[in-house]
Amino acid sequence: MNLSGMPKADLQIDDQVVPGDGYYPDLSTAYFIEHYAVAGEYANKSELLVEKLKLAQAEVNQELMQIVLTNAEALHQQQALFYKNAVYSKAKANLLVSKLGSTHRDNATAQSQAAIDNYEYWQSECVNALRLLQALSPNLSVELL
Template sequence: MNLSGMPQADLQSINVDVPGNGYYPALSTAYFIEHYAVAQEYASKSALLVEKLKRAQTEVNQELVSAVLTNGTPLNAQQIIFYNDAVYSKAKANLLVSKLGSTHRENATAQSQSAIDNFEHWQRESINAMRLLQALSPNLSVELL
């Protein structure tokens, strides 16, 4: 079940992996649907979910391009958690904005306000996860004088 109490689709049948670039991990539409309460109307649209994940992945990767997260080794488990949270949260925010365009006019005002609040929440979650990820950099250190 998702957060609305509606049964979810079979996640295995609609799972699509979005490959990472070797340094960053791959992403999964099934994980996105299950852990980020993707609305049922989008859960069966694999192409849309893949597009949102790829866009979010690219944006996060661009923001992290100057951050040295490791010294040439793969990300550790904690870094992967923060990276995934940054990407999935950004994708969730972008998915909520997409939902604004598909609502009916009579419900648009109320739904747009709640969706904007949710968009801002998920954007903050993404930014927070990126900050936490960058804080784990081995190049950040404090020197005592």
Template sequence: MSFSGKPTTLVEQQIDNDGFWPDLSVSEFQKGYRLPGEYLGDMLVVDLTTAMFEVNADLARCKSRWQSAGVSCVKSADTRVLPERTFHVATYKRAVYSRAKASLLTQFATVTRRDSAENTGKEAPERAETFLSFSQQAVRSLQGRGRMTAALL
């Protein structure tokens, strides 16, 4: 239950992915990322789907490289080809779920619409930036890159 008194209703919906990356569960997202009960299920689905497409685009080269090595699906990949597949599934979900939460947090003020409902823990810009950073860290990990990169200008 959220502080508004509205119970958090879990949305039992699966979002189908492209077959290579794992499918996503809205209820897993809600439980794992403690989303406020004020968000409508449709809003969760839209932002989660958008985040999935964005992360998939970020990982297109990685996917292509793994497919060239014979991996057709990360979740069931041969451990001799992709030994850390379990880690990759969890990291992929972290990338998508964190990016979706970052997007949803920026919309919280429009969800509550009352001054008395202001919640800086849910609305502060740095909260969204933190979750977007978590997403980018997970994407970089899947790409085999470190947390920081230096570029020659």
């Protein structure tokens, strides 16, 4: 079972790859579903997952635009791990906000508070992963005064 209570055997996982640009790694919807406990109602909607991953990827890439992480070569393994965590966390946060609109009105208040808390958690995970990724930059230096 995943965190949504759906047995994993019931999910039809159609793995879609969101390509990186050679510098950033590719992303996988199957990995996202499995490792970030994507709710069953979204897990079977591969187009939606690809869209959320592309949006999260664009936002993370925008934040990293001014930072030189490597010297014109692909990210190394640890950097790729932090990058993927940032993108998947941001996509997970965006999925949780999407879920707010699909709840019933009678229990919407409790669910919206829980989803907001989860949204804030996944947003902070994204920020933490970005900070860890930036800390690995070869151009990061400390100047002594």
